[in-house]
Amino acid sequence: MATFRKNTRKPRKPARNGKKAPAKRSRTKRGRRRTGRSRLSRLVVPLVLVAAITGVYLLYLDHKVRTGFQGNRHAVPAQVYGRPLELYPGAKISPGQLEAEFQRLGYRKVTYPKRPAAWSRNRDRIIVRTRPFTFWDGQASGRYLDLGFRGGVLNSMVDGKGRPQALVRLETPKVGSIYAAHNEDRVPVGLDQVPEILTAMLISIEDRAFYSHHGVDLKAILRAVWANLKAGGVVQGGSTLTQQLAKNLYLTRKKSLWRKLNEAAMALIIERRFSKDEILTAYLNEIYLGQDGSRAIHGFGLASHFYFNRPLDELDLPKLALLVGIIRGPSLYDPRIHPERAGKRRNLVLDVLHRQGIVTAEQKNRATKAPLGVVKRGKKGGSGYPAFLDLVRRQMRRDYRPEDLTSEGLRIFTTLDPEIQQQTETALSERLRKLEKRHRLPVGKLEAAAVVARSEGGEVLAVVGGRRAGYAGFNRALDARRPIGSLIKPVVYLAALMLPDRYNLVTKLSDDPIRVGGKDGSVWSPRNFDHKNHGEVPLHLALAKSYNVATVRLGMDVGLKRVLDLLGHLGIDRPVQAIPALLLGAVSLSPLEVAQIYQTFAAGGFRSPLRAIREVQAADGSKLQRYPLTVSQVAPAGSVYLLNRNLQEVVRSGTAKGLSAFLSDQLNVAGKTGTTNDLKDSWFAGFSGNRVAVVWIGRDDNKPAGLTGAQGALRIWGDIMRRTDPVPLDLPRPESVEAVWVDPMSGLRADARCEGAQEFPFIRGSAPDTDASCVAEANDPLSTLFKRIFK
Amino acid sequence: MMIWLIVLALPIGACSTPMRSSPAMRSSSSLPDDRGGSDQSRKGARTSAYEPQASAAIAPQYSLPVAALLEEASRQEAAKDLTAAVGSVERALRIEPRNAHVWHRLASLRMKQGQYGMAVELAAKSNSLAGGDAELVRDNWRLMARSYRAAGDSDSAKAAERKAQAYR
Numbered sequence: 040m041a042t043f044r045k046n047t048r049k050p051r052k053p054a055r056n057g058k059k060a061p062a063k064r065s066r067t068k069r070g071r072r073r074t075g076r077s078r079l080s081r082l083v084v085p086l087v088l089v090a091a092i093t094g095v096y097l098l099y100l101d102h103k104v105r106t107g108f109q110g111n112r113h114a115v116p117a118q119v120y121g122r123p124l125e126l127y128p129g130a131k132i133s134p135g136q137l138e139a140e141f142q143r144l145g146y147r148k149v150t151y152p153k154r155p156a157a158w159s160r161n162r163d164r165i166i167v168r169t170r171p172f173t174f175w176d177g178q179a180s181g182r183y184l185d186l187g188f189r190g191g192v193l194n195s196m197v198d199g200k201g202r203p204q205a206l207v208r209l210e211t212p213k214v215g216s217i218y219a220a221h222n223e224d225r226v227p228v229g230l231d232q233v234p235e236i237l238t239a240m241l242i243s244i245e246d247r248a249f250y251s252h253h254g255v256d257l258k259a260i261l262r263a264v265w266a267n268l269k270a271g272g273v274v275q276g277g278s279t280l281t282q283q284l285a286k287n288l289y290l291t292r293k294k295s296l297w298r299k300l301n302e303a304a305m306a307l308i309i310e311r312r313f314s315k316d317e318i319l320t321a322y323l324n325e326i327y328l329g330q331d332g333s334r335a336i337h338g339f340g341l342a343s344h345f346y347f348n349r350p351l352d353e354l355d356l357p358k359l360a361l362l363v364g365i366i367r368g369p370s371l372y373d374p375r376i377h378p379e380r381a382g383k384r385r386n387l388v389l390d391v392l393h394r395q396g397i398v399t400a401e402q403k404n405r406a407t408k409a410p411l412g413v414v415k416r417g418k419k420g421g422s423g424y425p426a427f428l429d430l431v432r433r434q435m436r437r438d439y440r441p442e443d444l445t446s447e448g449l450r451i452f453t454t455l456d457p458e459i460q461q462q463t464e465t466a467l468s469e470r471l472r473k474l475e476k477r478h479r480l481p482v483g484k485l486e487a488a489a490v491v492a493r494s495e496g497g498e499v500l501a502v503v504g505g506r507r508a509g510y511a512g513f514n515r516a517l518d519a520r521r522p523i524g525s526l527i528k529p530v531v532y533l534a535a536l537m538l539p540d541r542y543n544l545v546t547k548l549s550d551d552p553i554r555v556g557g558k559d560g561s562v563w564s565p566r567n568f569d570h571k572n573h574g575e576v577p578l579h580l581a582l583a584k585s586y587n588v589a590t591v592r593l594g595m596d597v598g599l600k601r602v603l604d605l606l607g608h609l610g611i612d613r614p615v616q617a618i619p620a621l622l623l624g625a626v627s628l629s630p631l632e633v634a635q636i637y638q639t640f641a642a643g644g645f646r647s648p649l650r651a652i653r654e655v656q657a658a659d660g661s662k663l664q665r666y667p668l669t670v671s672q673v674a675p676a677g678s679v680y681l682l683n684r685n686l687q688e689v690v691r692s693g694t695a696k697g698l699s700a701f702l703s704d705q706l707n708v709a710g711k712t713g714t715t716n717d718l719k720d721s722w723f724a725g726f727s728g729n730r731v732a733v734v735w736i737g738r739d740d741n742k743p744a745g746l747t748g749a750q751g752a753l754r755i756w757g758d759i760m761r762r763t764d765p766v767p768l769d770l771p772r773p774e775s776v777e778a779v780w781v782d783p784m785s786g787l788r789a790d791a792r793c794e795g796a797q798e799f800p801f802i803r804g805s806a807p808d809t810d811a812s813c814v815a816e817a818n819d820p821l822s823t824l825f826k827r828i829f830k
Numbered sequence: 831m832m833i834w835l836i837v838l839a840l841p842i843g844a845c846s847t848p849m850r851s852s853p854a855m856r857s858s859s860s861l862p863d864d865r866g867g868s869d870q871s872r873k874g875a876r877t878s879a880y881e882p883q884a885s886a887a888i889a890p891q892y893s894l895p896v897a898a899l900l901e902e903a904s905r906q907e908a909a910k911d912l913t914a915a916v917g918s919v920e921r922a923l924r925i926e927p928r929n930a931h932v933w934h935r936l937a938s939l940r941m942k943q944g945q946y947g948m949a950v951e952l953a954a955k956s957n958s959l960a961g962g963d964a965e966l967v968r969d970n971w972r973l974m975a976r977s978y979r980a981a982g983d984s985d986s987a988k989a990a991e992r993k994a995q996a997y998r
Contacts, residue, residue, distance in 0.1 A: 125925065127895035176914050208893035208921075496920075496925035579880075645955050654917075665913065668920050668936070670951050684881065729927060771928070771961055778881045782984045798881040 087191045097304065104308045107288050108321065115227050115448030115658060116218035119312060119431055120211035121455040122500075122653075123174070126186070126196060127206045129431055131764050133191040134165055136458060141167070143212040143457055146349040156353055161253070165190040175654035180474035181242030182207060200801050213344075217435075217444045223619070226340030227448065228351055230320045236356065236397070237339065240321060240363045243395050245278040246442060250315060252280045253305035259502050276367075280322050283366075285323045289339070295493065328362065329369045329380055331416075336369075346374065348414045355407040361385040362394070374413045381629045382411055426488075426504030426509035427455050428650045430631070433517070439655075442555070454498035459763050463489050463501040463732075464508040466758035471506050471736070474754065480745050484738055487755060488515035490634040490649075491763070492731045496668045497647030499639050500730065513739070516630045521720045521737055524624035524713035525585045525694075525748070526633055527606075529682055530642060531594045531622055532582050534605045536678040538597070539802035544579040544681055545786045550589040555619045563619055565591050566715070577786060578736040579799075581687050583693030586711065587623055594622035608673035610635040610646055626712060633724050634733040640709070641726035643773075644679035645670040677775035677802045683709050684770065684800055686725070697749050703756025707768045708760065712748030719743050721751030728766035732759055772800065779806040787811035892929065896922045900935060912943050930966055937973055946981040950974045968997035969998035 119168060124140050126132070141148075141158050146167065149157045158167035165186045168473035184207060196204045218224045230238075242249045248256045256279045263277030278286070285305035286298075308319060329336035336345050342362055343351040354362075364384035365372045374381035386407045393403040413639050431453055435444055443449065471485050491501040503770035504514035509719050513519070535542040550573040555563045565587045567573070573586060581589035596604055599617045606615060606626075628636075631649065639646040647670050655663045688710035689695045694712045702708060710725020721736040721744055734752040737744045744751065772778075778798045782789040786807060793813035798804075874945060899922040906915040919936045921927040926932055937952035960966045971994035978987035 054970050086880070125895065125921070127893075127925070129893060129895075205898040493924070493927065496923065496992065498924075643958050662913075667916060668923065669948060670955050672951060672958075674952050690881065728858070771959055773958060802882045 041405050058331075062100055062355050067789055068451060074428075095307070098303055100301070101308050101312075103286075103289060104305055104312060108309065109315065113217075114217040114225075114446040116224055117435075117444050117447070117451050118213060118226075119215045119217060119428060119451045119453055121214045121457050122498075123211045124209040125206065126184070126193060126209060128193060128196055130193045131191065132188075134160060134163060134188045137186070137193075138163060139210065139458065139461075140212065142348075143499075144170075145344075145350070145353075146170075151618060152183075156349070163194075169207075170210055173656075173660055174208070174211075175450075175656050175665075177248045177729065179208065179210070188719050200825075208572075211452060212457055214453070217428065217432055222447065223323060223696035224334055224336075224341060225325050225338050226344055226350075227338065228320075228340040230316055230515050231324055232352055233339070234352060234354070234359060236349075237359050237363070238323075238813065240359060240388070240392060241280065241319075241322075242736045243397055244363055244391060245283070245366065245417045246278075247282050249319075252279055254282075254308075254310035255279060273479040278302070279306060281309050284318060284322045284325055285309060287327055288321075288586040307452050326366060327369060327375065328365055346413050349674075355406075355409075357385060357389070358399065358412055360388045360406060361413075364388045374411050375416060378411055378413075386410070400820060412759060423500075423509050424455060424457075424460060426508065426514045426516055427460065427499070427502040427651065428454070429511075430499065430502055430503070434651050434666075436653075443559060449663070450656040450658070451652060452654040452656070454493075454500060454653060455651070456495045456500040459491055460501040460503075462762035463491055463503050463759050466507045466762055467503050467734070468508065470755045470758050474736075474746065474751055478745055478750070483508050484742075485736055485744055485746075486515060486519075486739050486829075487734065487736045488519060489732065489734045489755065490630045491650055491759065491760065492634055494638060494641035494726055494729055494731050495647070497633075497635075497642075497649045498653075499649050499651045502651075509759045518629060519735065519737070520627040520632075521630050521735060522624055522715045523626060523628050523633055523719060524715040524722060525723050526627060526636075526713035526724050527624040528582060528585065528590055529686060529711055530580070530606055530609065530636065531590055531597065531602050532685065533640075533674060533682045534601045535597045536592055536681045537579070537605070537675060539678070539805035542578060542593075543599075543800050543805050543807075544577065544685060545781050545802050545807070546578045547575045547781065547786055548578055548581050548589040548593055548651075550574060550576050550581065550586050550592075553588055553592055553595075554742050555595065555816070557589065557618070565620075565623060571745055577783065579688060582685050583696045585689075591619065591622050595619065595726040601640075605674070606636075606644070609639050610648065613696060624715065629805075630733045632764065633722070633735075634731060637724045637726060637733060638731050639673060641677060642670070643770075644672055644675045671793055675775070676724035676773040680770060680773050680801055681802070683768075686710060687768070687770075690725070694749055695725070695755055698757050701754070701761050702765065705767060706760075706765055708765065709766055709768055710753075710756070712753055714747040714749075717743045718745050718747060721746040722748050722754040725756065727760060728768040729766065729779055730760075730763070732756055734759070776800045777803050777806065781807065782811035782813060785811050788814070790814045850877070892931070893920075893926065893940070896926050896929065896932065899925075900932070903935065903939070907939065907942075912939055915939055916943070928959050930956045930963065933969055934966060934973070935960060941973060941977050941980070944980075948976040949977040953977070964997045968994050972996065 056344060082357060132751075138160065144156070146156045146158050149159055150170040151159050155168045155170045158165060165188070166185070167184050169182045169184065171181045183199040185202065186193060187198045196207065198204055201601055216224050246256065246259070248259065256277065256348065256755065259279065260277035272456050275700070282302050285302045287720050289305060290674050303330070324338040325339065326339070327335060327337055328339070328342035331345060334340050339351050339362060343349060343354055346362070347354060347358055361374060361381060364387065367384070371377070372381045372384045373808070375461045376757065389398065389403045389406050392398045393400060396404070431451060432444065435451065467487050467489055471487055474480070475482050475485055486505055487503075488505065489501070490499065492499045502516045504516045505512060550567070552564060557563060567587050568585065572588065574669040576589055578593070599619065599621065602622065603615055603617055611628065611632055618625060635649050638649060647668065650666050652666045654665050657663050687707050690708055691700050691704070695710050698710070707726060708725055708727045710723060713722030713724070714720070719737055719741060722734070726732070734756045736746060736751040736755070777800070780789040780791050780793065780796045781787065781799050782793055784795070787808045787809050789811045790813065793811065796813070899918045903915040903918040903922075906912070906918060908986035916939050917938065919932060919939060922932050923929070923936065933952055933956035937949045937956060940952055953973045957967055957970045959971070971990050975987045975990035976996060977992055979985070
């Protein structure tokens with residue numbers, strides 16, 4: 040738990056506390072005549088009343104200014120970052136992927152990078168100057184890197200002096216911020232982080248007398264009134280920066296005389312209470328500069344990211360001039376909607392700056408010719424990753440109070456891989472469209488969710504909460520709890536394989552019809568998906584073909600309690616009903632929970648709680664908390680190995696063989712399909728050599744989706760894997776496991792020379808010890824001779 | 831060729847174990863009889879056989895970035911910044927998640943931090959990936975023994991020591 044120190048700095052309080060009420064009764068003039076006194080009191084009482092009310096009102100405004108000013112300045116949302124990209128020779132990164140990362144980081148493409156945050160590319164060679172960056176574990180200075188690529192792999196990396204570099208960590212892309220609903224997103228900047236020219240611009244354009252007035256500039260007001268009268272409309276404002284700040288801090292945008300008066304009063308109070316520098320800093324951070332859906336863009340720091348995807352100190356003259364120009368009317372001069380108008384406004388600003396001698400003619404000319412340089416609008420709400428941020432918020436809430444998250448300016452370093460997230464979103468939305476077309480399903484009704492995580496360590500790489508991934512809303516990856524159908528079967532089979540004295544992969548199971556009596560006297564008779572009985576089947580085949588009846592028989596034999604206990608060890612801590620139908624997936628889980636179960640399989644029986652956060656840093660750069668890699672062995676490596684070989688068979692020749700249309704056989708991925716009654720839910724869960732992924736398809740109204748696991752979710756899963764460079768699943772054989780030749784028909788021990796014999800993995804000592812008849816045959820010299828001849 | 835094989839397989843197949851169907855004879859090329867065989871034959875075996883050959887032990891060799899991170903971890907450890915060292919080793923594991931030696935390194939750092947339970951789990955994880963690297967397996971059991979002992983569980987410590995002895 041972090042020892043979290045809240046910033047409790049209080050505003051400097053002047054000794055005086057507002058205006059004192061003037062009602063001070065004089066006792067020295069007692070000898071005055073009664074008549075005179077009553078006449079006076081008739082005059083004084085209303086005056087005193089008015090003064091008292093004004094005084095109280097001013098006190099109220101003063102209080103509002105102080106709390107508001109301080110409160111707002113400290114309400115800095117948590118900044119959320121994705122994973123840093125690790126660059127090293129041999130890394131599977133293509134030049135295109137690196138370009139995409141540079142774009143996320145706001146690096147600009149140039150012909151040759153002379154300044155930080157810039158890069159150039161010549162085919163398979165990229166040169167970049169990185170920004171300095173404060174990681175959780177320390178400061179990294181800006182680097183010059185010369186990168187060579189070959190066949191989608193980073194092949195060489197040298198610094199400016201040609202020295203080979205083993206490993207460089209790029210800065211982390213910002214993926215969002217966490218702010219309270221009533222608050223605004225913001226990227227606070229200190230006066231020292233702001234380009235000097237920007238403050239000079241602000242003062243010369245908005246408030247020339249800023250350093251001399253006391254909050255209100257009468258001359259400017261008169262000048263504005265005169266200009267407006269002359270023009271016959273509002274063309275010029277007379278508000279000082281302080282008045283604008285008051286408006287932004289406390290008041291609505293509605294225009295009225297009362298508001299104007301309030302604004303002026305507050306401006307006077309602000310000037311009394313705070314220094315010019317404090318006011319300017321607040322202004323820079325509070326001024327309204329645009330709108331992004333429901334998110335208001337306040338402050339230059341955020342606006343710089345919003346319009347240019349770059350920190351403020353990297354903006355050049357024309358970009359700064361554009362921002363200053365926008366102040367007058369953020370929607371009127373929205374550079375994305377009205378680029379021409381915004382451009383004219385910018386050039387007007389540049390003209391004024393030139394006339395006032397702030398920029399030279401040459402600077403002005405060059406700046407007016409520059410393009411606006413506004414980036415395409417990012418995804419809505421300041422984050423393209425609402426589902427992932429939702430997970431971050433929930434995991435943070437275990438350790439932090441909500442107000443810490445939204446107001447303390449924490450820096451949260453997460454595990455999100457924007458590249459994988461992007462590919463997962465695309466795979467999901469494109470494939471859903473194709474599925475609806477292919478199966479003639481109503482358009483737009485299918486929903487889906489996906490989770491991708493690292494097998495080892497359980498870092499969550501991508502979360503997609505619905506087919507419109509960029510929109511915040513119902514997060515199906517975390518909140519859609521649906522029956523998981525056959526996805527439960529590997530748990531049942533693992534529970535069995537953990538009893539090597541009783542079960543191995545070739546143990547015969549009966550697939551003949553079964554009737555299970557419930558406690559309430561009801562009778563349940565599960566059937567296979569194909570409505571056939573398959574007689575006696577080896578255990579591995581029952582899982583590969585997802586036979587229901589054989590599974591129920593196995594599960595009842597193993598015992599529901601064992602299955603339930605194992606489910607708990609695999610990370611499902613919600614109460615699950617111990618009913619026989621559980622064995623066929625009558626348990627409702629979210630895709631994230633299913634991913635947790637399969638992560639343990641993928642990691643060979645070692646569970647790592649799925650994590651979205653690596654580290655948390657305080658606004659001042661101090662370390663608050665690390666969420667370390669943890670493992671705990673919840674199932675023996677040998678049993679999990681047998682299960683995983685079986686799950687590879689599911690893909691190779693079982694219910695998931697359709698994956699071969701997406702992935703090479705050489706990848707040997709493992710997985711399981713899941714389908715629920717009336718085709719309401721279509722599931723697929725599985726893993727490659729480095730990642731585990733779960734996909735669900737269904738409908739929000741819980742009507743049939745019309746797809747089996749293999750027809751639906753499997754295809755999205757295959758698409759996701761195909762797009763994200765899967766690593767082959769090579770399972771290291773644990774010491775406890777031996778390979779033994781078995782005759783698959785009889786289930787007896789065989790010999791490499793027996794026909795049809797296959798090598799199966801067994802927990803040592805659990806393999807069948809009776810020889811199949813073919814072993815004797817194979818030892819027959821005649822048949823050996825035959826085999827030799829036809830080799 | 832196929833027909834030849836089937837015709838000649840018939841008399842052999844007929845007298846072997848009882849079968850419901852008569853599968854084609856395994857072609858000899860798919861028989862994984864050369865254990866240390868070339869990549870080509872191993873790949874073939876992997877797709878046709880249920881159980882491929884056990885993969886070779888992971889050599890105690892680190893790629894350059896992993897080596898750089900482990901060096902950094904050593905520097906951080908020497909500077910008594912164990913938290914940072916753990917961070918560096920975790921970075922290395924993201925690059926080589928199945929390197930048993932890196933898992934062992936993490937286990938030893940956790941032990942040094944006094945997180946004995948976690949150290950034991952991490953050493954077990956390392957063992958599960960160690961393949962035939964007996965020396966590493968022995969080191970892991972020793973680490974577990976020390977962790978158990980430090981945590982006051984002398985029975986488990988003894989059991990782990992016995993395991994370590996077996997890898998002499």
